[in-house]
Amino acid sequence: MTVQLAFTDDLVDHLRLLRSRRVGVATYHRLLKQHGTARAALQALPEIAREAGVEDYHPCPEGVVLAELKAGRAAKARLVAQSDAGYPESLRSVDGAPPLFWALGDTALLARPMVALVGARNASSLGLRTARKLAGDLVDAGFVVVSGLARGVDTSAHLAALDGGTIAVMAGGVDIIYPAENTALAHDIAAKGLRLSEMPMGLHPQARHFPQRNRIISALAQGVLVVEAAAKSGSLITARTALDQGRDVLAVPGHPFDARAAGCNMLIRDGATLIRSAEDVIGVLGDPQTVELPLPAPAPAPAATPKPERSLRETAALHDQILSRLGPSPLAEDQLIRDLRVTAKQVAPVLVDLELDGRIDRQAGGLLALRTAN
Numbered sequence: 001m002t003v004q005l006a007f008t009d010d011l012v013d014h015l016r017l018l019r020s021r022r023v024g025v026a027t028y029h030r031l032l033k034q035h036g037t038a039r040a041a042l043q044a045l046p047e048i049a050r051e052a053g054v055e056d057y058h059p060c061p062e063g064v065v066l067a068e069l070k071a072g073r074a075a076k077a078r079l080v081a082q083s084d085a086g087y088p089e090s091l092r093s094v095d096g097a098p099p100l101f102w103a104l105g106d107t108a109l110l111a112r113p114m115v116a117l118v119g120a121r122n123a124s125s126l127g128l129r130t131a132r133k134l135a136g137d138l139v140d141a142g143f144v145v146v147s148g149l150a151r152g153v154d155t156s157a158h159l160a161a162l163d164g165g166t167i168a169v170m171a172g173g174v175d176i177i178y179p180a181e182n183t184a185l186a187h188d189i190a191a192k193g194l195r196l197s198e199m200p201m202g203l204h205p206q207a208r209h210f211p212q213r214n215r216i217i218s219a220l221a222q223g224v225l226v227v228e229a230a231a232k233s234g235s236l237i238t239a240r241t242a243l244d245q246g247r248d249v250l251a252v253p254g255h256p257f258d259a260r261a262a263g264c265n266m267l268i269r270d271g272a273t274l275i276r277s278a279e280d281v282i283g284v285l286g287d288p289q290t291v292e293l294p295l296p297a298p299a300p301a302p303a304a305t306p307k308p309e310r311s312l313r314e315t316a317a318l319h320d321q322i323l324s325r326l327g328p329s330p331l332a333e334d335q336l337i338r339d340l341r342v343t344a345k346q347v348a349p350v351l352v353d354l355e356l357d358g359r360i361d362r363q364a365g366g367l368l369a370l371r372t373a374n
Contacts, residue, residue: 013038013039019065072201077175087110112165116221118214121151123260146166148234153228162193173204208371226263230259249272319354
């Protein structure tokens with residue numbers, strides 16, 4: 001069931017914890033495991049920060065969260081928690097799933113089979129027509145089309161899927177429309193489809209927010225379909241994330257001399273399924289009219305004494321070790337793990353924290369690098 005905005009102390013505490021500085025998704029869950037409740041975690045945060053070398057640390061003020069909740073109610077958005085029955089199972093099942101997200105529109109779409117359709121912002125006329133045709137045919141077949149509300153391919157996909165079911169995952173607050181040219185489309189999606197975001201209400205998107213958005217796009221869907229993408233593009237980040245999440249990656253081929261098709265051609269070369277029509281997509285993902293979606297997981301029995309796998313002090317130390325090993329030149333993640341002499345299980349959530357915090361960049365081929373100032 002969707003969280004209704006009766007500003008309970010527990011809801012406020014959880015949102016304060018999630019909005020606190022240097023608390024990413026993995027740290028949020030780790031703090032809850034260690035301290036049992038969001039309130040206890042909030043009380044412990046200043047001491048944890050001191051042990052990590054951060055002085056004069058203050059958790060997110062209660063007033064900031066109350067203002068966000070009131071803004072959400074004013075926008076007629078709803079806050080969906082990971083513990084709610086209405087939280088999509090496809091998203092719940094991946095590492096780094098947002099504990100809470102804002103939803104504006106028809107949340108029933110989250111229970112239907114979904115396919116992500118992404119691609120170039122500066123798409124060609126052919127690319128835009130292809131996106132429109134694929135999206136229209138896919139919603140006619142019963143899929144909900146998920147995309148990122150960007151100009152170009154995303155816009156074409158949303159427009160074609162508007163009457164059949166489309167979800168726009170936003171990089172900023174669910175009430176902040178970007179780009180501004182898609183204002184009318186965004187209002188139509190809220191009326192007929194769904195807009196969602198894990199970001200605070202009123203937050204204007206920054207460059208580092210888009211990879212975070214992309215992981216939600218790919219996690220919601222059974223597969224990610226790429227229509228035109230340059231060799232280095234956000235669409236390829238979405239495709240890489242989809243592979244990490246166990247999703248199918250599909251791509252429409254393009255002319256070998258067109259730079260806008262280079263990314264799609266690379267994906268196909270590396271094993272992505274070549275797509276010519278919606279029938280090809282259905283052949284990979286299955287008929288959405290008959291596919292069985294995962295059932296909601298039963299609520300786990302409460303543990304008497306939560307036992308953390310790794311203390312926050314150790315995690316802070318690992319943050320510093322990773323940052324000291326990385327530089328502007330990319331380093332393979334496998335090599336980093338060997339250098340640190342830790343397991344992949346230990347380092348994975350820390351890398352997610354650093355990536356979401358904008359400290360590191362993940363690149364194609366499992367490479368990592370420090371994020372340089374723009």
